[in-house]
Amino acid sequence: MSQIDIRSFLRHQPLFQELSDSQLSALVPCTHEVRGQKGQIIFQKGDPCEGMYLVVYGRIKLSISSAQGAEKVIEIIHPGQSFAEAVMFLGKPCPVMAQFLEDGLLLQVEARSIFAAIARDAAFAHRLLAGLSLRLHGLVRDVERYSVENALQRVIGYLLQGEDHPGQPNRVVTLPVNKNLIASRLNLTPETFSRVLHQLSDAGLVAVNGREITLIDMNRLADFGSVAG
Amino acid sequence: MSQIDIRSFLRHQPLFQELSDSQLSALVPCTHEVRGQKGQIIFQKGDPCEGMYLVVYGRIKLSISSAQGAEKVIEIIHPGQSFAEAVMFLGKPCPVMAQFLEDGLLLQVEARSIFAAIARDAAFAHRLLAGLSLRLHGLVRDVERYSVENALQRVIGYLLQGEDHPGQPNRVVTLPVNKNLIASRLNLTPETFSRVLHQLSDAGLVAVNGREITLIDMNRLADFGSVAG
DNA sequence: CGGACGGTTGAGTCTCGTCAATAAGCGTGG
DNA sequence: CCACGCTTATTGACGAGACTCAACCGTCCG
CATH class of the missing domain: 2.60.120.10 (Jelly Rolls)
Incomplete structure (x- = not known):
C-alpha cells in the first residue's frame, strides 16, 4: 500500500x-x-x-x-x-x-x-x-x-441498542461476530446467552435464526426485562 | 468568596x-x-x-x-x-x-x-x-x-490499591466514607462487604476497627483471592 | 470419514443478594 | 446522665441467578 x-x-x-x-x-x-x-x-x-x-x-x-x-x-x-x-x-x-x-x-x-x-x-x-x-x-x-442489570436485561439492551424509536416492527439484528464473543462482551457465558435468547424466543418476542435475530415486538421486548425474571 | x-x-x-x-x-x-x-x-x-x-x-x-x-x-x-x-x-x-x-x-x-x-x-x-x-x-x-473478579478479590484489590511495593507490613487503610458507599463502589451489598472483611479478619490478614483497617500481611493478602474461594 | 468449531441443552453447584433481626455508635434533648 | 431515635454495621437463614461441567448436535472443511 x-x-x-x-x-x-x-x-x-x-x-x-x-x-x-x-x-x-x-x-x-x-x-x-x-x-x-x-x-x-x-x-x-x-x-x-x-x-x-x-x-x-x-x-x-x-x-x-x-x-x-x-x-x-x-x-x-x-x-x-x-x-x-x-x-x-x-x-x-x-x-x-x-x-x-x-x-x-x-x-x-x-x-x-x-x-x-x-x-x-x-x-x-x-x-x-x-x-x-x-x-x-x-x-x-x-x-x-x-x-445493575441481569442477564436478561443485558441481552435485551444489546438487541435494542441504537433503536431510538421502537416504531417499526420486525427489525432484524445481525450479530457482527459469533455468539461466544457477544456473550463475553455482555459478560455472560455462551450457555447463558443461548438460554436467554431461547427464553425470548419462547415468549414470542424475537425469532432466532443463526446470527439473524428478528425483533418481533420491540415495545414488549423493552418491557420484558422488568416483568419477567 | x-x-x-x-x-x-x-x-x-x-x-x-x-x-x-x-x-x-x-x-x-x-x-x-x-x-x-x-x-x-x-x-x-x-x-x-x-x-x-x-x-x-x-x-x-x-x-x-x-x-x-x-x-x-x-x-x-x-x-x-x-x-x-x-x-x-x-x-x-x-x-x-x-x-x-x-x-x-x-x-x-x-x-x-x-x-x-x-x-x-x-x-x-x-x-x-x-x-x-x-x-x-x-x-x-x-x-x-x-x-472477572469476585467479591473477595474486589475487596482485596481495593485494600491494596496504591500499594505498589508491598514491602512494609502493617499498613493502615482508613475508609474515606462509610462502608455502605464503599460496598456500592465495589458493586457489593453492605452485607457481603461486611462478611468479606470478617473472612479476611478470621484469616489473620487484616484487623478491622471501624473504618480503620490494618493490613497485617500484604503479600499473603494479595495471594488470598486466588487460593481461597 | 473424522475432527474442529460453534452452538444448544441438561443437571448440579455456588456465589452473592434478599430479607429480617440485632447490635453498636451518635447526636439530641429531657 | 440516661432515654430516644436514627444511622450504620453485623450476622443468620434462605433463595435465585448465573456459572461449571458434561453431553450432544449440526456444519464446515480437509
Missing part, C-alpha cells in the same frame, strides 16, 4: 477531517501499516504503547484476562474505528490486550505526530477530546450494565 | 497550571460557585450539562439508578478532583447523577471558556486529554473488576 493510500484513508477518518493538507502530510510519514492474521496479537497487557491505531479492515478485540486465564472482551473494534488513544496520552503500559479477530490491516499513528497536530490545531484537539468522551460514556454504560 | 479566591484556586488545579495569567483571567468570569448541602443533587441523569466541575471541598457521589430504584455508585469525587468534563465535550445529557455526600463547594467552569482555552493553548488540551485518558483507564479497571 503506497503513501497515497494512507493519506486518503486518514483524510476520511472523522478524527482527521479538520486537518489542513500540510498537517495531514505531516502525519503520513509517522503512520505505519500493521498487517495481521486472525488471532495475531497487536499488543499485550502491560506493553508500552507508542501510538494510536486506526482499523482499515478486519475486526479487533480488546480484552483482559484474569490470573486464572479467564478472558473477558472489553470491546470489539470495527473498521473505521480507532483504539489506544487514551493509553498514548498517559504514556503508561496498556491496560488491555489487542488481538486480530480476523485477517486485517491497521494504521499505527505515532504519538509524537498526534501531539504535534494538537499543538497546531485546536479543532483536532477538540475532536480527540470528544472521541475520548464518547468512549468514556460507553464505559459508564458498560459499568451500569454489568452492575 | 471573592473573585481572587477563584483565581488562586484555579491556578493550583493541575489542569490549569500551564495557563498564562491572561488565559486564567479569561476563565474566572466563566466560573461559578456552587454550594450545596449534604444530599443535595447537582444534576440528575438526563440533565443537560453546561460545564465541568471542580471540587473545592466536600465529597461528591456520581451514581446511576436502575428502573427498580437500586442505586449504584460509579465514582466518589474528592476535593481537588474534577468531573463532568466528558459530558461537556459531547453536549449530550448526563449519563449519571451527581450529589453532595456532605456540605461542599464546587466551581462550575462554563464549557465555552474551556473550549476557548483549548483553542489558545495546546498544553491545556493535552492536559485535558491526559485527564480523560486517566478516567478512561479507571473505568476499564472497573469493568475488569466487576466482570
Whole structure:
C-alpha cells in the first residue's frame, strides 16, 4: 500500500477531517501499516504503547484476562474505528490486550505526530477530546450494565441498542461476530446467552435464526426485562 | 468568596497550571460557585450539562439508578478532583447523577471558556486529554473488576490499591466514607462487604476497627483471592 | 470419514443478594 | 446522665441467578 493510500484513508477518518493538507502530510510519514492474521496479537497487557491505531479492515478485540486465564472482551473494534488513544496520552503500559479477530490491516499513528497536530490545531484537539468522551460514556454504560442489570436485561439492551424509536416492527439484528464473543462482551457465558435468547424466543418476542435475530415486538421486548425474571 | 479566591484556586488545579495569567483571567468570569448541602443533587441523569466541575471541598457521589430504584455508585469525587468534563465535550445529557455526600463547594467552569482555552493553548488540551485518558483507564479497571473478579478479590484489590511495593507490613487503610458507599463502589451489598472483611479478619490478614483497617500481611493478602474461594 | 468449531441443552453447584433481626455508635434533648 | 431515635454495621437463614461441567448436535472443511 503506497503513501497515497494512507493519506486518503486518514483524510476520511472523522478524527482527521479538520486537518489542513500540510498537517495531514505531516502525519503520513509517522503512520505505519500493521498487517495481521486472525488471532495475531497487536499488543499485550502491560506493553508500552507508542501510538494510536486506526482499523482499515478486519475486526479487533480488546480484552483482559484474569490470573486464572479467564478472558473477558472489553470491546470489539470495527473498521473505521480507532483504539489506544487514551493509553498514548498517559504514556503508561496498556491496560488491555489487542488481538486480530480476523485477517486485517491497521494504521499505527505515532504519538509524537498526534501531539504535534494538537499543538497546531485546536479543532483536532477538540475532536480527540470528544472521541475520548464518547468512549468514556460507553464505559459508564458498560459499568451500569454489568452492575445493575441481569442477564436478561443485558441481552435485551444489546438487541435494542441504537433503536431510538421502537416504531417499526420486525427489525432484524445481525450479530457482527459469533455468539461466544457477544456473550463475553455482555459478560455472560455462551450457555447463558443461548438460554436467554431461547427464553425470548419462547415468549414470542424475537425469532432466532443463526446470527439473524428478528425483533418481533420491540415495545414488549423493552418491557420484558422488568416483568419477567 | 471573592473573585481572587477563584483565581488562586484555579491556578493550583493541575489542569490549569500551564495557563498564562491572561488565559486564567479569561476563565474566572466563566466560573461559578456552587454550594450545596449534604444530599443535595447537582444534576440528575438526563440533565443537560453546561460545564465541568471542580471540587473545592466536600465529597461528591456520581451514581446511576436502575428502573427498580437500586442505586449504584460509579465514582466518589474528592476535593481537588474534577468531573463532568466528558459530558461537556459531547453536549449530550448526563449519563449519571451527581450529589453532595456532605456540605461542599464546587466551581462550575462554563464549557465555552474551556473550549476557548483549548483553542489558545495546546498544553491545556493535552492536559485535558491526559485527564480523560486517566478516567478512561479507571473505568476499564472497573469493568475488569466487576466482570472477572469476585467479591473477595474486589475487596482485596481495593485494600491494596496504591500499594505498589508491598514491602512494609502493617499498613493502615482508613475508609474515606462509610462502608455502605464503599460496598456500592465495589458493586457489593453492605452485607457481603461486611462478611468479606470478617473472612479476611478470621484469616489473620487484616484487623478491622471501624473504618480503620490494618493490613497485617500484604503479600499473603494479595495471594488470598486466588487460593481461597 | 473424522475432527474442529460453534452452538444448544441438561443437571448440579455456588456465589452473592434478599430479607429480617440485632447490635453498636451518635447526636439530641429531657 | 440516661432515654430516644436514627444511622450504620453485623450476622443468620434462605433463595435465585448465573456459572461449571458434561453431553450432544449440526456444519464446515480437509
